[in-house]
Amino acid sequence: MSAEQNLTRDLDQIEGRAGTMLQGVESRAAFMAAGFRALPLLAAVPAAFVVAQLMRWAGGGEPVLLPLPFVLLLSLLAPGIPAARAAATARARRVSRSRALAEADRQLELADRLVTADEFLRHGARTGFQQAAVEDAARRSEAAAGAALEAPEAAIAGSRRLPAWGALSLVLLALSAWVSTFEPRPVGGGGVTEAAAAEAGEPLDEEAAEDAVTAEDRAAPAPPEAVPTERRAQDPAEAKRSESGEDVDDSVKESSGRTGAGRSSGALSSSAASESRSAPSTQGQSSKPAERDKKKRESKKKKERKAGDQPTPERRPEDEQSGATAGKGSSKGSNRNPTASEWQSKDQVTEVDDQEVEDDEDTDEDEEEQENRGGVQPSLRDRRPPVSRDLQIGFGNRPNPDANGRGGPSEQKKSRGVASLVLGVPVPDRVKGRPGPGPTKITQERIEPQAEEAGALAASARAARSRPVPALSSVELGPQLRELVRAYFLARRAAAPPASAPQ
Amino acid sequence: MTDSNADAARADAQRFRETYESIRAEVSRRMVGQTDVIEGVLTALLAGGHVLLEGVPGLGKTMLVSSLGEALKLSFSRIQFTPDMMPADVRGTSVLVESEGGGHELQFEQGPIVANLVLADEINRATPKTQSALLEAMQERQLTIGRRTIKLEEPFCVMATQNPVEQEGTYPLPEAQLDRFLFKLVVGYPEEGDYREILRRTTGEQEVELSSVSNAETINAMRSTVRQVPVPEHAEDYAIRLVMGTQPGSAYAPELVNRYVSLGSSPRGAQALLLGAKVKALLAGRFAVATEDIAAVARPVLRHRVLLGFEGLSEGVTTDQVVDEVLAKLPVPEEAAG
Numbered sequence: 001m002s003a004e005q006n007l008t009r010d011l012d013q014i015e016g017r018a019g020t021m022l023q024g025v026e027s028r029a030a031f032m033a034a035g036f037r038a039l040p041l042l043a044a045v046p047a048a049f050v051v052a053q054l055m056r057w058a059g060g061g062e063p064v065l066l067p068l069p070f071v072l073l074l075s076l077l078a079p080g081i082p083a084a085r086a087a088a089t090a091r092a093r094r095v096s097r098s099r100a101l102a103e104a105d106r107q108l109e110l111a112d113r114l115v116t117a118d119e120f121l122r123h124g125a126r127t128g129f130q131q132a133a134v135e136d137a138a139r140r141s142e143a144a145a146g147a148a149l150e151a152p153e154a155a156i157a158g159s160r161r162l163p164a165w166g167a168l169s170l171v172l173l174a175l176s177a178w179v180s181t182f183e184p185r186p187v188g189g190g191g192v193t194e195a196a197a198a199e200a201g202e203p204l205d206e207e208a209a210e211d212a213v214t215a216e217d218r219a220a221p222a223p224p225e226a227v228p229t230e231r232r233a234q235d236p237a238e239a240k241r242s243e244s245g246e247d248v249d250d251s252v253k254e255s256s257g258r259t260g261a262g263r264s265s266g267a268l269s270s271s272a273a274s275e276s277r278s279a280p281s282t283q284g285q286s287s288k289p290a291e292r293d294k295k296k297r298e299s300k301k302k303k304e305r306k307a308g309d310q311p312t313p314e315r316r317p318e319d320e321q322s323g324a325t326a327g328k329g330s331s332k333g334s335n336r337n338p339t340a341s342e343w344q345s346k347d348q349v350t351e352v353d354d355q356e357v358e359d360d361e362d363t364d365e366d367e368e369e370q371e372n373r374g375g376v377q378p379s380l381r382d383r384r385p386p387v388s389r390d391l392q393i394g395f396g397n398r399p400n401p402d403a404n405g406r407g408g409p410s411e412q413k414k415s416r417g418v419a420s421l422v423l424g425v426p427v428p429d430r431v432k433g434r435p436g437p438g439p440t441k442i443t444q445e446r447i448e449p450q451a452e453e454a455g456a457l458a459a460s461a462r463a464a465r466s467r468p469v470p471a472l473s474s475v476e477l478g479p480q481l482r483e484l485v486r487a488y489f490l491a492r493r494a495a496a497p498p499a500s501a502p503q
Numbered sequence: 504m505t506d507s508n509a510d511a512a513r514a515d516a517q518r519f520r521e522t523y524e525s526i527r528a529e530v531s532r533r534m535v536g537q538t539d540v541i542e543g544v545l546t547a548l549l550a551g552g553h554v555l556l557e558g559v560p561g562l563g564k565t566m567l568v569s570s571l572g573e574a575l576k577l578s579f580s581r582i583q584f585t586p587d588m589m590p591a592d593v594r595g596t597s598v599l600v601e602s603e604g605g606g607h608e609l610q611f612e613q614g615p616i617v618a619n620l621v622l623a624d625e626i627n628r629a630t631p632k633t634q635s636a637l638l639e640a641m642q643e644r645q646l647t648i649g650r651r652t653i654k655l656e657e658p659f660c661v662m663a664t665q666n667p668v669e670q671e672g673t674y675p676l677p678e679a680q681l682d683r684f685l686f687k688l689v690v691g692y693p694e695e696g697d698y699r700e701i702l703r704r705t706t707g708e709q710e711v712e713l714s715s716v717s718n719a720e721t722i723n724a725m726r727s728t729v730r731q732v733p734v735p736e737h738a739e740d741y742a743i744r745l746v747m748g749t750q751p752g753s754a755y756a757p758e759l760v761n762r763y764v765s766l767g768s769s770p771r772g773a774q775a776l777l778l779g780a781k782v783k784a785l786l787a788g789r790f791a792v793a794t795e796d797i798a799a800v801a802r803p804v805l806r807h808r809v810l811l812g813f814e815g816l817s818e819g820v821t822t823d824q825v826v827d828e829v830l831a832k833l834p835v836p837e838e839a840a841g
Contacts, residue, residue, distance in 0.1 A: 119735050
């Protein structure tokens with residue numbers, strides 16, 4: 001068997017081992033990555049379970065749906081399913097030969113010898129260096145085929161979130177366990193009132209609180225099997241009361257049976273009172289003493305209302321208009337304060353909401369018109385009227401404010417023709433100067449030259465200086481001039497007799 | 504494909520390593536330390552490129568190049584670049600000379616660039632006009648002056664030096680000029696242990712005389728050997744992606760490049776990477792280029808081909824950091840292929 005065949009066999013073997021190893025690594029990495037991505041499911045399952053428990057409990061049922069260990073198992077399985085799927089997909093993917101050999105090169109520190117030799121082996125005609133590279137790899141491939149390969153560690157993002165999601169999941173499981181301990185609660189009108197009050201964020205008024213307490217007192221000693229009977233007994237009474245409309249306002253009729261959806265806090269505060277007024281009647285058939293107390297309280301309240309509502313004829317419509325009874329309108333009545341309605345007339349009230357609705361309608365109409373015209377048209381609202389064609393003089397650059405742009409007869413014209421072009425504001429001439437001198441005239445004359453006599457000066461020796469000479473600025477000579485001066489002095493020294501040495 | 508070809512290749516590679524080692528040892532007799540710089544200069548010379556040496560004064564940049572000239576027995580010329588230097592001072596010009604018959608004629612006097620090893624000392628002190636006089640010589644290895652074209656003798660290598668400080672009165676090299684340098688080597692301060700040897704050699708009575716251990720023919724043969732080293736596909740891919748990684752907006756550019764780099768490397772960068780990697784592969788005793796050879800020369804090849812943007816300069820990012828980031832974020836081709 002030749003060296004190249006041995007090399008090919010070794011490369012195949014290395015590729016098989018490295019490929020299997022890389023498949024395992026990729027499968028693990030995919031499992032972990034998908035698992036970390038699906039971490040929210042770890043908390044989603046217990047969260048959904050808690051919500052289901054609460055809904056069932058609110059419906060009056062037993063809050064225990066499933067055993068807690070089963071929920072825990074479901075929570076762990078939820079992120080595991082996509083992780084297992086990703087791992088299976090990664091394992092099914094084949095690792096390329098070059099990648100497997102490159103991994104072996106990297107781990108065995110062969111500097112790409114294996115992957116290079118594998119590539120050169122596929123070449124039909126090899127150069128000297130390529131053949132040398134193949135032979136070089138063949139010398140090392142046998143050792144490489146027997147060497148152990150370690151699975152590289154893949155960095156997986158998202159592992160930091162595991163404690164957070166795990167803790168959240170545990171908290172939800174604990175919450176679920178706590179919810180499981182809840183007693184089944186009765187469902188009735190009092191419950192609706194409580195829910196409405198809780199949603200409004202305001203405490204129940206005294207009557208409602210008392211009613212709730214009474215209802216609980218009544219419900220507590222009653223045997224469990226009595227509860228559905230009581231509920232059945234309440235329902236016809238409530239239906240009867242709603243049909244007769246006895247002692248219940250229209251608005252209350254509309255809002256009964258709803259839990260305050262679509263109301264603002266102000267509306268809820270008032271609707272809570274109105275519902276509380278209707279509540280005793282719904283519960284009054286269960287016990288006689290309670291009914292008597294309620295009727296007493298109700299009659300007392302009616303008296304107070306009559307005393308306080310003497311000007312009832314005007315007040316009643318205002319209450320309706322102010323939305324104090326709530327539940328009537330969704331948003332329009334919500335921010336109307338009944339106390340403010342005493343001085344507000346219908347003409348004065350122009351709600352912002354109303355204005356916005358009108359604006360929206362206008363805009364829609366405009367858009368429709370524009371579409372009918374064949375496209376978006378420029379806004380013509382701010383278009384200014386055409387300028388006046390009156391022959392009236394404005395104020396400086398400003399247009400005449402009396403001009404209405406319609407033309408036609410206006411005030412009597414005070415000027416005509418040329419006079420109308422005269423500037424209304426006199427502008428002084430700001431250019432100052434003097435008239436120019438005019439064209440320059442040059443005259444030439446012929447003059448005979450005249451001789452001038454220069455006075456001859458006799459040369460004289462310069463007198464000795466009486467004071468020391470100050471520092472004189474030395475003139476920097478150019479290189480050529482310096483050479484000339486140097487040559488001159490050298491020539492003079494050469495011509496002069498040698499000076500006697502100083503003693 | 505014969506065994507004799509493989510044997511010849513092995514012999515060439517062996518000869519290459521021996522000659523390289525002898526040149527390096529000879530230069531190291533005068534240059535103390537600076538091993539990386541010496542190897543970088545030799546690598547660039549044998550890869551057929553030019554070198555830009557950057558370092559503060561007094562680190563032996565000029566001495567390194569002149570020592571190399573002595574050790575290689577090549578024609579060596581030094582050009583001291585000054586602000587008043589003209590292109591004709593570098594390339595040469597026609598001068599009026601008196602002929603034998605008493606007449607005058609124009610005679611071309613070639614400039615100092617016509618040599619094997621040219622030391623362009625403080626190249627950034629010359630004006631861009633003069634700097635650009637080197638462009639044709641460095642790339643085309645010829646000079647065109649008027650109607651005259653001079654083919655420069657191989658090996659031809661320009662080794663330029665520049666000072667990173669004292670930028671006043673200097674002219675930074677234009678990108679076209681920088682791109683023509685195969686390597687940009689940063690000369691740092693010597694190690695503490697090297698100082699004693701430097702002082703002993705430079706302040707004593709005896710001067711180190713270098714002997715020539717190679718010549719132009721040998722250098723040309725070594726260059727030919729370098730060119731024969733094959734480059735596998737994965738190494739080519741790696742070099743291409745490395746160069747593309749320096750180009751902002753490319754598929755391989757990391758965030759640092761996209762944010763701070765305004766101009767990436769040109770295809771000349773990929774050529775330089777492979778040529779430098781071939782020398783490294785031969786010196787490592789291999790017969791083909793590996794990705795680690797390319798990574799080894801990435802810094803000197805790419806650091807002067809990457810142009811930082813304003814934000815990068817203001818943030819104090821260096822081109823070496825950019826190259827390191829590209830190397831760190833760039834997957835090896837096999838890993839990327841999966």
